[in-house]
Amino acid sequence: MEDPVIALVRFLVIKRLAGNSSMLMAVKEYFVDGVSPSSISYKYKVSKFRVRGYIQRVTEKTRNSYLASSIIKQVFPLILEIEPAVIKVNEKYVCLLCDQSFNNEITVENHLRRKHEEHINKAIKEVLESVKELSTSS
Ligand SMILES: [Zn+2]
Numbered sequence: 001m002e003d004p005v006i007a008l009v010r011f012l013v014i015k016r017l018a019g020n021s022s023m024l025m026a027v028k029e030y031f032v033d034g035v036s037p038s039s040i041s042y043k044y045k046v047s048k049f050r051v052r053g054y055i056q057r058v059t060e061k062t063r064n065s066y067l068a069s070s071i072i073k074q075v076f077p078l079i080l081e082i083e084p085a086v087i088k089v090n091e092k093y094v095c096l097l098c099d100q101s102f103n104n105e106i107t108v109e110n111h112l113r114r115k116h117e118e119h120i121n122k123a124i125k126e127v128l129e130s131v132k133e134l135s136t137s138s
Contacts, residue, residue, distance in 0.1 A: 007061040019084040031069040
């Protein structure tokens with residue numbers, strides 16, 4: 001099994017690069033702030049089903065929600081420092097790395113995984129290095 005920290009950072013980095021801020025906030029609010037899935041669903045106007053899906057995927061990566069919460073708390077500010085690679089323009093998503101445009105978020109994430117693996121890995125590496133610095137300096 002993949003290291004839970006790397007797996008979770010990868011998940012969050014891809015969301016951030018894809019410009020999917022609402023799901024990033026949803027995951028943080030559930031695991032760190034203890035907000036309920038129904039409040040999150042109302043706040044970000046996404047279905048409760050989708051919110052639960054994301055929560056489940058995060059929990060699967062770390063096997064328990066306590067670990068997920070502690071990892072997210074540490075890496076979240078670092079994730080927000082990453083420059084999104086995709087912006088939304090007139091209901092379309094445009095990849096700033098190669099100028100391609102897409103109709104939905106899911107295609108965007110698949111595109112990033114397929115075409116910009118190096119970019120993803122570089123961002124993950126930067127986050128993990130900063131986490132190491134954080135834990136040794138305290
Ligand atoms: Zn691209």
